Amino acid sequence: MAVTIRDVAERAGVSVATASRVLTGSRNVSPVLAERVNTAARALGYRHNAVASALRRGRTNTVGMIVPEIGNPFFPSIVEAVERRLQESGRDLFLCDAQQDVTIERHRARALADRQVDGLIIVPVSATESRATLVEAVQRTPVVQVDRYVEEYPADWVGVNDELGVGLAVEHVVALGARRIAFVSASLDSSSAQQRYAGFERVVKRHGLPSDTPRLLGTFRAEWGRSAALQMLAEEPFPDAVVCGNDEIAIGLLGEFRRSRIRVPEDVLVTGFDDIRFAQLADPPLTTVRQPGEQLAAECIRLLDARMIDRDLPVQRVAIAPSLVVRESTGGSS
Amino acid sequence: MAVTIRDVAERAGVSVATASRVLTGSRNVSPVLAERVNTAARALGYRHNAVASALRRGRTNTVGMIVPEIGNPFFPSIVEAVERRLQESGRDLFLCDAQQDVTIERHRARALADRQVDGLIIVPVSATESRATLVEAVQRTPVVQVDRYVEEYPADWVGVNDELGVGLAVEHVVALGARRIAFVSASLDSSSAQQRYAGFERVVKRHGLPSDTPRLLGTFRAEWGRSAALQMLAEEPFPDAVVCGNDEIAIGLLGEFRRSRIRVPEDVLVTGFDDIRFAQLADPPLTTVRQPGEQLAAECIRLLDARMIDRDLPVQRVAIAPSLVVRESTGGSS
DNA sequence: CGGGAAGGGGTAAACGTTTACCCATAGGTG
DNA sequence: CACCTATGGGTAAACGTTTACCCCTTCCCG
Numbered sequence A, B: 001m002a003v004t005i006r007d008v009a010e011r012a013g014v015s016v017a018t019a020s021r022v023l024t025g026s027r028n029v030s031p032v033l034a035e036r037v038n039t040a041a042r043a044l045g046y047r048h049n050a051v052a053s054a055l056r057r058g059r060t061n062t063v064g065m066i067v068p069e070i071g072n073p074f075f076p077s078i079v080e081a082v083e084r085r086l087q088e089s090g091r092d093l094f095l096c097d098a099q100q101d102v103t104i105e106r107h108r109a110r111a112l113a114d115r116q117v118d119g120l121i122i123v124p125v126s127a128t129e130s131r132a133t134l135v136e137a138v139q140r141t142p143v144v145q146v147d148r149y150v151e152e153y154p155a156d157w158v159g160v161n162d163e164l165g166v167g168l169a170v171e172h173v174v175a176l177g178a179r180r181i182a183f184v185s186a187s188l189d190s191s192s193a194q195q196r197y198a199g200f201e202r203v204v205k206r207h208g209l210p211s212d213t214p215r216l217l218g219t220f221r222a223e224w225g226r227s228a229a230l231q232m233l234a235e236e237p238f239p240d241a242v243v244c245g246n247d248e249i250a251i252g253l254l255g256e257f258r259r260s261r262i263r264v265p266e267d268v269l270v271t272g273f274d275d276i277r278f279a280q281l282a283d284p285p286l287t288t289v290r291q292p293g294e295q296l297a298a299e300c301i302r303l304l305d306a307r308m309i310d311r312d313l314p315v316q317r318v319a320i321a322p323s324l325v326v327r328e329s330t331g332g333s334s
Numbered sequence C: 001c002g003g004g005a006a007g008g009g010g011t012a013a014a015c016g017t018t019t020a021c022c023c024a025t026a027g028g029t030g
Numbered sequence D: 001c002a003c004c005t006a007t008g009g010g011t012a013a014a015c016g017t018t019t020a021c022c023c024c025t026t027c028c029c030g
Helices: A005-012 A016-024 A029-044 A049-055 A074-090 A101-112 A132-141 A162-175 A191-206 A222-233 A247-259 A293-309 B005-012 B014-024 B032-043 B050-057 B074-088 B104-116 B131-139 B162-175 B192-207 B222-233 B247-259 B293-309
Strands: A062-067 A092-097 A121-122 A144-148 A157-160 A180-184 A217-218 A241-244 A270-273 A286-292 A318-321 A322-324 B062-067 B090-096 B119-122 B143-146 B157-160 B181-186 B216-217 B241-244 B270-272 B287-288 B318-322 B324-325
Touching: A005 A016, A005 A029, A016 A029, A016 A101, A049 B050, A062 A074, A062 A101, A074 A293, A074 B090, A092 A101, A092 B074, A092 B090, A092 B119, A101 A121, A101 A162, A101 B050, A121 A293, A132 A144, A144 A293, A157 A162, A157 A293, A162 A180, A162 A191, A162 A241, A162 A270, A162 A286, A180 A191, A180 A222, A180 A247, A191 A217, A217 A318, A217 A322, A222 A247, A241 A247, A247 A270, A293 A318, A293 B005, B005 B014, B005 B032, B050 B062, B062 B074, B062 B104, B074 B090, B074 B293, B090 B104, B104 B119, B104 B131, B119 B131, B119 B293, B131 B143, B143 B293, B157 B162, B157 B293, B162 B181, B162 B192, B162 B241, B162 B270, B162 B287, B162 B324, B181 B192, B181 B222, B181 B247, B181 B324, B192 B216, B216 B222, B222 B247, B241 B247, B293 B318
Parallel strands: A062 A092, A062 A121, A121 A144, A144 A157, A157 A318, A180 A217, A180 A241, A241 A270, B062 B090, B062 B119, B119 B143, B143 B157, B157 B318, B181 B216, B181 B241, B241 B270
Antiparallel strands: A286 A322, B287 B324
16 A cells, blocks of 8 residues: 555654654654654655545645636636635645536535535525525535625625626716616626626616616526627617626627627627626627736635634625726727 | 534444444445434434545545646536536546646645545646656546646547647638638647647648748737737738637637738638637637537546556547537638 | 753554444254 | 354444653753
8 A cells, every 4th residue: 555654654763753743844853863754755755645634633724615617707717816825825725616506516515524624615606595505514614705695694705896896887888978778697696696786776876877778687698698689689779888797798798799780889888797808808898897806815815714713703794896997898998 | 523423323322333334325234223323313413524434445536637727718618527427426526726837736636646536637737747747646546638648658538639620620721712821829838739730730731731821839828819910910921811729819819800900701711729618709700629528528537437447457548539610700601 | 969841752542434353143954 | 953144233443644641861940
């Protein structure tokens, strides 16, 4: 079998305790013995057994993360940022995909907890149906919600102020003269969808804009953007601007408008949300609300670490203000 | 602390052995006792400790996966497919991101092996510099390479026939009358880049096409597509067609062409590779070579399972034939 | 020089499962 | 009835670390 710490100790002529102390640096060991242990370990090709260590210490130096769907290009950006942060403290990230399914999400959460991750970062699939999973997870391990959160259960959260973000987009198109503004987003299953919708309604109301414009709620996918576009094209009057719940929807919308010879931004203004990689590559480049991924990640790890130190800390919800990125889909930079 | 199998056994009035046997189903237990154990477990909220189990059994029911960069939209699609496959056999996937860095890649591989994953699926960052990592991993656990492979080290691989795939694209534009064909791709660090380049040269040579057209090798990113486009615009003569090493490059290229009022496909034909989600949303929708993600995933798991059963199996390399998806960037469907 | 503290070493008991091994009983067979 | 096998149960030894606890020196200080 594999070489164990026992083999190392034997070859170095010390006890396993000493070997362990050298290898983990948990206590001072005389330089002579330390050197002997290190050479023995190297010579034997010793590899630390993280499972045994985890069993004994009760911690794994590992953080779990669950995202609703890794294919949604917004999530990879935040995963990458989180991973970079964790690396600084020498921890590893295990990433799981819930495939937009709360049952799978629950399985993943359990699998991670069963493996004794030191903490869990989760973007809940649903504001309501992910609650049970979250509650269970919180009892087992420190948990931080990112981007989305679960209703009626207080747990740490860090994300962008969605409500404000969509507000920025609406204000922007209003400033450009739009009056009839449509909203295309995902159905209100997730907190982001809810908050973004609320932001839209708030600003529309505040400016006394017509409220009979389309509010089309489907999914956060480009497919939905396409069909929403078709739906709007079939109806009169056509809106001055379409504010979208995320970039993918907006990109789908742009594609369909293009096909139908609707010019953006001349005939209609379009905005997105997230500022994913492809937003600036869209045709025309997409005005959108940028989520500051690095900050989100930094805050997320901070929260998680705080919770790991003290499970009884008061719940924190950190909302970071997003910023508007103006591109050609609303006429380009001022 | 948490409730252990010992607590369950006690409450059910049986030995830990019996409790374990009921809970894992490893041996027959009389229905009466089984029922008692199950109710006890439920009542106490018993959760299986996967770490302890892993230590004792030497296996974890877990597969590790490392991709060069989760932000590259091709990888999520294959990750999703792999995850679905694994789910069928009740295993979990732990995904890691190498951030395009062979050092991080090595860390991740070790972290996964240290945690006793039952197998490792890896898309190597580099054809040469990932070799050491791969060799080390293979000694510790069953490994399957996906999409890319490492040079001069025989290990299982499953991927698409890149050489053939690019060939399809070139043949396609040749059939449409293109003579001067440029190639924009990533530098030849990875096997995919190498194979795709080889496929390009082979078909160009076979048709006796001019070989003084641009061969621009940078990265697999849209950014690079942009600058390659600028480079080509600055030179005479302008090519009839540009075959790109992946979709992201092609999309960057399309963006720059659009800005420079070069019409696609009228002035130049453009093809991609991968058929990522955004290929059909590009402007114009992108003709590309589709990687059959589900098949890749299925084959990958099959290989991994075979290798888990017998470590001494001869090395297998499975190349799946890709297919061409014709869209408007080359004039649309025939 | 007595006593306490500090430093560095070892022994062995955890951590929570799984399972090899043993034992008792029941049932079948010659 | 002797013997064998099948079945279902328990005991306790792993799995590889970490660490509580103990011991022995050495050193410092009053």
